[in-house]
Amino acid sequence: MAAPLTLLLIVAVTIRAVLFRSSWAELISERVEVVSPLNAWKRVVEGLALLDLGVSPYSGDVFHETPFMIYLFHFVVDYAEIVFMVTDGITAVALYLSIQTYNKNVFRKQKYALESDRYPADCLELLRSPKEMFYIPLKVAMFYLLNPFTILSCVAKSTCGLNNAIIALFILCTLKGSALLSGILLALATYQSIYPLTLFAPALLFFLQRLYIPVNLRRSSFWFFTLQYAFIYVGSLVVITGLSFFLLGSWDFIPSVYGFIFSVPDLTPNIGLFWYFFAEMFEHFRLFFICVFQINVFFYTIPLSIKLKEHPVFLIFMQIAIISIFKSYPTVGDVALYMAFLPAWSHLYRFLRNIFLVSCVLLACSALFPVLWHLWIYAGSANSNFYYAITLLFNFGQVKSLNLISHFT
């Protein structure tokens, strides 16, 4: 299986390299769908310049990356294109390996269940054949690497690709069963963009399931492991934050990164739901509605964890998708990460109602984003309502597709 994956990586890198060299790169890096104020490369460059001048990069209102990110690019800024291509490669390989591991587990379980005759006769056709399973990891990697969304995001040098890589590595470590690495990477992902915090619950559920510890609040083994994992997570989070403090010598980055994510001061249009609402809203309702909007990302963790506690990997997928829909500055790079998982649930496709409708909606919206942007900003003949209508429709498509998939798991 290494050969097709290598081929895929080569194709993906070639496409990106060609696009980096073409005149499109500049255009793509300006698109609001691809870069957000959080991860635009222009802002990274600005932050680096400020750092070089000995000014705190957070002193203006431009730079919102974490201190780790700026120090990373401090060393590799000349090789930025290579870094972004390699990052995408790492994400794809990590996804490939994790889905491979996941499939092995599923297949083993399916075999035991078959041997003990636990499946009713009419669901036999739902079983996954080894041939099907064999290609799924490759398809996942392909869905990530050749997805136009990922390619755009990479060519725009959006740091979203790096966040995706961290999350993909976290999933890999979790599925491989390494609680320590998983906790550390989850802390790193949280440090990068707060929202992956909600992945704590599925990861914990996965480890509990793997170690055959029942989710029972009265069992000491449950509490022991939960505290252990929580300690790894919180401990690494504290260490990482502390390190950032020592790197910069100030706590400036807390309001500038996390405050910026939570209070949504930048209302540049994007594919998310926040900008239009907060641009229209009276100032004194702002705090209330920020709470209402932000709670969406976190709140669904509880019901989903209860409902899907038998399927933690699927729960991870759901959480990533929910984050990418409800986060304050979403970009197409976030969407690409959860779309990569779709082949993993391909055995459900034949039961998905309205999948045609949903894919048409997503397809049409992706084409209409630039068109309506052009009409609004350049031609001046349309207005923000046109663009927001497409944003709403796009998010409706995403929610509906999640709804469909979750219905049948």
Next chain:
Amino acid sequence: MGLLSDPSRRKVLTGLLTRLNTPICIVCYLAGIVWFMGLAFEPFTLRTYMSENAMGSTMVEERFSSGERALSLAKEFDAHKRKAGGMPVEWLVKAMQSRGLEVFTQSFSRKLPFPDENKERYMVRGTNVYGILRAPRAPRTEALVITAPCSPGNTNNQAVALLLALAQYFRNQIYWAKDIIFLVNEHDLIGTQAWLEGYHHTNITGMEYSPLQGRAGSIQAALSLELSSDVITSLDLVLEGLNGQLPNLDLANLFYAFCQKLGVLCTIQGKLQRNDWDTAEGYTHAAQTMMLMVLKQACGRSWGDHGLFLRYHIEAASVRGINSFRHYKTDATTIGRLLEGMVRKLNNLLERLHQSYFFYLLPSLSRFVSIGYYMPAFGLLAVILLLRALDLWVHLGAPALAPSCHCFSVSLQPSSPGVLTVLTPVVISHLTGVALYLLPVHLQEMAVEHFPVSETEAVVLTAIAIYTAGLALPHNTQRYTHRLILMQFILRYMFTLLKLTALLYLAVLLGCTALINFSLGFILAVTLVPITASITPHMPKALYALVMVLLSPAFTILYCVFIYQELIEAPVSVSEGWMLFLSVISQGILDHALYGSLVYPLLALFIYPCWLMFWNILFWN
């Protein structure tokens, strides 16, 4: 979504849609056409009204009275133009300076990708002269532009002279709150393009020009004045700009209001307004006017100097004096007053024109059709594509659900070699499109060497040759697919998949086009939808190949040429029509290279490859 979530009802709905698919599609198509034709019927349209408060209630009194002086100035200008053999720059600079304007010049040069045979130019060199009248009453942050092209021959002398007379008159008024720029541009659109790019510090099209020495504030609106003959009987308003963009409807309303006030005969598309909407002639007249607007908008070129302003967010229109209604005569004083009134109203603007519509069609100057009324006509056509796609989807999905065809459903998995098979025609079609886009201009030198044709002919004929050569491609892909897949049912499945892809692609493409340029999207939909919706490999090949070719994008252009000539009451014979068709293609390519019109790349890179995909389906087996 309740209807779609309930499985049994959903089944009934999809069953109904698949069973009645063809009748529904036919009804939708006819309804779309009827709806569109109904738009010109007066009771279905809205009366135009002035939305902008700042231009509404305060009618001003026009006092401009130096029409006679303008006529003598025109003679003087003509004499100097003859002497200079082009634009009399020095005389113009002096004339403007003596009227108290700040005068600047800008020189520009542009080499066309190939010679323009309509206007007989290749290496273009010219100078723009403009004078700025500084606003006495307000900070100079906003400006208005009045432009008159200085064209060769003695066609537009009156317009330039009127411009100068207006400048003299405006200079003595105290109420100006916006700077007024009087621009005399050479080589019509190329000059305007150079000036606008210089003013806004952009360079989109690779034009060489000297930087502007003086500038005013941000331009709020622009009027272009063209008086093609010495005797003016009526004024025509031209709105269609680059890529089918239109100025705010309030600008048209303003023009109409002042024509009414001054009793000037005004037309749109060269057609007078009629009041007998309830007779057949009245309706035909309105429909013709609207069709002319649709055709002009669809071709995406700028129909006057105003068209390039629109790209910079500047509302602009051309006022064109024509001599075609014998018993009327409009003197220069009246035209001057009309412009004075319009400029004074624009001077009152507090913000950019934004109140009224940007998407409209005009069956007459006093009636308009807004986007909400005309979009359903397009929607009815586009929904056919979606219905057909849904039908195909249901057929694709049906065998996969039956347990007996398990081996079949495995082959339906998206990773099977099938996707690659579908990808081949898609990629080949698009490569043909890229060739059609790039080769004509780049191969002209080679073509001129080997064939006895001029450069322009070479470009056009190369384009037609590549277009025709593209039709030969399906046989290649088809042989390729044969080797790859032998089983008949998979082959059948593949063509369905290709058709599904192509239908969705076309739907998205037409939808996006119709949003930016409704007319273009609608015309393409009218010709492409019927054949693309009905095409399958199991049809009589020769007959359907002929029908497909007759409804292909190139033939659509040809029909448009004939219909346009018919509508402007200058019908042409077949051979003249063919020559016009060739010049339309060369103009389209030139418009793309010179001003960035998007119609040629759209047709070459997207619509034509999409049509080729359907051509592939016809020759699938």
